[in-house]
Every structure is written in structure tokens, then in C-alpha cells.
Amino acid sequence: MKQELPDLASVEVFGERIAARLRAGDVIALTGNLGAGKTTLARAILLALGHEGEVPSPTFTIIETYDAPPLRLPAVHADFYRLERPEEAAEIGLDDYREGAALIAEWPDKAGGFAQESQCLSICLEFADEGRIAIVEGGEDWLGRMP
């Protein structure tokens, strides 16, 4: 599926659509170059899930966690860019963080990738004029969930 994101308002709406369908165990895998809008979409999803206030970029911390409540379900926002080996994701305890939560991951391939999981929604962000285009591909569990 192709989703046009011509401006920041459209990212907010897209984030709301994803958040409304999100379940524990899901992965939202965000790919795209630096500046493509991964963190912006992650923020939109977290705000739509009920987070209030800032959403720091996890560039340096690698993982930021968000509790429920106030969120509708617990969420983990990760940026794996700084991992040198995919095994480091397990070493920092990713599986424990993911327990009962939804994972929103930037640079997922640096952690070995999640597309093999049926609950993974892969979103590739590309530059298009002033805005972006999202190429969306869902695992089996997302079939019928993301019209």
C-alpha cells in the first residue's frame, strides 16, 4: 500500500490510523534515510496512543519506553542506528522491553529486522517534493487491519 504524506498534518492522521489498530506484540518498522520522517511518524503514533508531552528521539538512548496508562497500551520507541551488531538488540534486553508492548523501531535492519514477524508493519518513508510517501507492507497479522 502507498500512503502519501504531503505535510505534517497528514503524518498526524496516518499516526492516528496506525495507533487505533495497534496491539501488544506489534512492530512498526520504520525505514528510510536520515530526515525521511521516521521519528516524526513515531511521535504521531505515540501521541495518538495517549502520550502527552515530548517524545525525545532515542538516537542516543536507543530505547525509550512509554507506559500504559496514560497510553492505551505500553510502547517502546527504539532507534537502532547506533548498534554495531544485531545481537546488541538482545543484549540490551529488547525482548524484555517488548513484553506486552508495541515496538516502534527506527533502523530496524540494524537489529536484524522484524519483517519475518507476522505482527510487523513495515513502513518505508521516501522523499516526495516537499513531503513524503510511505510504502506500507504488513505481515500476516496485519492483513485486513490496515485498509
Ligand SMILES: Nc1ncnc2c1ncn2[C@@H]1O[C@H](COP(=O)(O)OP(=O)(O)O)[C@@H](O)[C@H]1O
Ligand atoms: N510528511 C512530511 N512532510 C513534510 N515534512 C516532514 C514530513 N515528515 C517529516 N518531516 C520533517 O522532516 C524532518 C526530519 O524528520 P525526522 O522525523 O527527524 O526524520 P528521521 O527520524 O527519519 O531522521 C523534520 O523536520 C520533520 O518535521
Ligand SMILES: [Mg+2]
Ligand atoms: Mg529519527
